[in-house]
Amino acid sequence: MKEYKYIFGPIPSRRMGNSLGISPIEKRSCTYSCVYCQLGRTKNLMKEPKKFFETEDILEEFRDYLKENIAMDVVTVVGEGEPTLSYDLEELIIGLKNLTEKPVAVITNGSMLVYDRVRKALKAADIVLPSLDAGNETTFKRINRPNGKINFNDVTEALVKFSKEYRGQLWMETMIVDGFNDSTDELKEIRKILDKVRYDRLYINTPVRPPAEGYVNEPSKEKLDEAIKILKGTSIQRLSSGAFFSEIKDDFEAIKSIISRHPMNKFEVKSFLESRKCKNEEEIFDKFKRDDDIEVVEYKNYSTYRLK
Ligand code: SF4
Numbered sequence: 001m002k003e004y005k006y007i008f009g010p011i012p013s014r015r016m017g018n019s020l021g022i023s024p025i026e027k028r029s030c031t032y033s034c035v036y037c038q039l040g041r042t043k044n045l046m047k048e049p050k051k052f053f054e055t056e057d058i059l060e061e062f063r064d065y066l067k068e069n070i071a072m073d074v075v076t077v078v079g080e081g082e083p084t085l086s087y088d089l090e091e092l093i094i095g096l097k098n099l100t101e102k103p104v105a106v107i108t109n110g111s112m113l114v115y116d117r118v119r120k121a122l123k124a125a126d127i128v129l130p131s132l133d134a135g136n137e138t139t140f141k142r143i144n145r146p147n148g149k150i151n152f153n154d155v156t157e158a159l160v161k162f163s164k165e166y167r168g169q170l171w172m173e174t175m176i177v178d179g180f181n182d183s184t185d186e187l188k189e190i191r192k193i194l195d196k197v198r199y200d201r202l203y204i205n206t207p208v209r210p211p212a213e214g215y216v217n218e219p220s221k222e223k224l225d226e227a228i229k230i231l232k233g234t235s236i237q238r239l240s241s242g243a244f245f246s247e248i249k250d251d252f253e254a255i256k257s258i259i260s261r262h263p264m265n266k267f268e269v270k271s272f273l274e275s276r277k278c279k280n281e282e283e284i285f286d287k288f289k290r291d292d293d294i295e296v297v298e299y300k301n302y303s304t305y306r307l308k
Pocket of ligand 1: 034082
């Protein structure tokens, strides 16, 4: 059985159904190191796109994957970090679109929209999902902790510009974090920027998975309701539903491969093992505790597993 380097999933996505992930960057390379990041702290805090991998190698894997005929709803360029840091993004998106009729989506923090090259690349995607968590520079620095060369006004101006040029679906996302951006004033400032953006949907998220920093918490229900009202968005405040999938035969290795890209909580691991008719569930949970690569994080009263 072939193990993929750039492809993972499909993973149930709260917004897009069964999403096949394509990672065009090295692990934990990002322009931000968000306090709520589910991957932990960013290891490679970058300021501009660079070449990571050969596009042809990624497309070769995708061709192989398609031969397996596994159901998926969307192909998502996502990575473990910021995928628009990949210098060859346009070539990749066009290459993927030539190989499948499924929509190609890109999840981004939006910071690289300041580059013409990145805006041009993203225009080739069917769905672009940028995030906007702050309405001012101070909160931006507190919550997203960007690379020092990244300027808040430049990023929001680039987002507005892109939104007016782009013809595909633009789905915004705002992560609401207790004490960071959930005050009425902060929400109104975010709304002010959103008023200038031409988008199709706005999702409101909360840190449902273990965050990079232990002091990060979900907002209260009242604050979340207020955020939904002021921002005029849709809440996706619940864990993914649906089934995870892996091609890897060994149950333990399959989970390790999934959590290298997407942390799983205890219940997600259990239902994944049940779907594979696994007979030694307890043994696998024991192995998690012994494996030095795996971090078990206690969050919201249950264990979540992710790679260190
Ligand atoms: S949440 Fe996204 S933008 Fe923020 S550090 Fe993690 S990968 Fe980067």
